[in-house]
Every structure is written in C-alpha cells, then in structure tokens.
C-alpha cells in the first residue's frame with residue numbers, strides 16, 4: 001500500500017515533468033520565431049550568412065525575432081550610432097540627416113514607405129536600394145546597424161503619426177527632434193526654385 005502510493009507519486013512526478021519538458025520545448029520554438037526580412041526592391045528573402053560578422057547581441061536576437069530595436073531611446077547606443085553614421089552614411093545623407101547625394105533620413109518623406117518601420121529601414125540598409133545606395137552589410141554588423149537606426153530615429157523631425165516604428169499607443173506623446181538648419185535651408189532653396 002505504502003509502496004503503491006509512492007509509485008503513483010513517482011508516476012505523477014514523471015507525468016508532471018513530461019508536462020514541464022513539453023512546455024519548455026514550446027518556449028524556445030517561440031523565441032526562435034524569426035521575422036522574414038526582404039530586399040526593399042526585389043522582395044527576395046534576405047540571407048544573413050554573407051554580411052560582416054558581428055556579435056549576436058541580445059539586441060540582434062531580439063530584432064531578428066520581433067523587428068523591434070532595443071537601442072531606440074538608449075542614449076549610449078544613440079551616441080555610438082551617431083559615430084557610425086558619421087563614418088558610414090553622412091557622406092551621402094548629411095551629418096544631420098539633411099540629405100545630400102542621398103535623401104534626408106530625418107523627415108517623414110520616404111521613397112520607400114517601409115522606411116517608416118524599423119524592419120523596413122533595416123532592410124534598406126542591410127540589402128541596399130537603388131543607384132548609390134548599396135548594401136551596407138559588409139560595412140556594418142547587424143548590431144552596428146541597430147545603433148545607426150537608433151541614432152536616425154532619435155533625430156527624426158517629422159510628424160509623430162508617421163513615426164511608425166513607435167508603438168501606436170506611444171506615438172501621440174512622441175516629441176520629434178528639431179529640424180536641422182541644413183534641411184531648412186535646402187527646403188527654402190527647393191521652394192524658391194519651384195515657385
């Protein structure tokens with residue numbers, strides 16, 4: 001009788017632990033669920049095996065599974081992103097994102113509307129767009145790109161409602177950055193010429 005009850009307890013424990021194992025088995029599958037990233041022009045699925053090797057940081061893992069950038073709003077990451085941007089992007093996009101050879105990146109006008117989401121801007125950066133906008137995957141690791149993106153978003157001067165990388169419920173409270181002088185001047189010049 002005593003033995004029997006012990007046996008059934010063991011059986012119960014075994015059954016429970018199978019339950020737990022099963023539950024644990026489900027968790028990693030969910031965490032590994034990957035977002036499908038696509039080339040901004042062709043729509044072809046991006047293969048991550050060719051780019052510059054970098055650490056699979058928490059931010060990289062999180063981004064690959066959710067398309068959410070953990071560096072957004074992180075002062076230190078933004079500072080590092082600014083330095084990377086100055087080296088890798090500012091020659092064509094301007095130091096203050098005002099645009100040069102390439103378009104401004106801090107306004108809310110996008111050639112590729114998907115640039116309003118973090119998934120979309122990443123796809124453009126990683127795999128390139130047209131003409132001089134080549135893929136950046138050999139210049140920057142994914143972690144570095146996430147830093148650059150955080151810098152770009154921190155300088156945004158467009159309308160809050162077009163800031164689609166911000167969760168909808170937080171968008172109304174979002175305060176855009178100030179429009180840089182260089183962009184104001186370029187707009188005035190453009191308006192004069194197009195009168």
Ligand code: HEC
Pocket residue numbers: 085088089090091092093101102103105109110111112113115121124125129130131132133134136140148
């Ligand atoms: C050699 C010049 C050059 C460099 C370097 C460069 N870009 Fe570009 N970029 C361009 C041009 C030109 C376009 C317009 C391409 C098009 O319309 O297809 C562009 C387009 C883009 C767009 C799409 C803008 C829109 O309105 O849809 C994004 C985003 C972008 N670049 C981000 C970056 C970032 C971030 C970097 C640095 C990691 C970078 N670019 C480096 C020239 C450059």
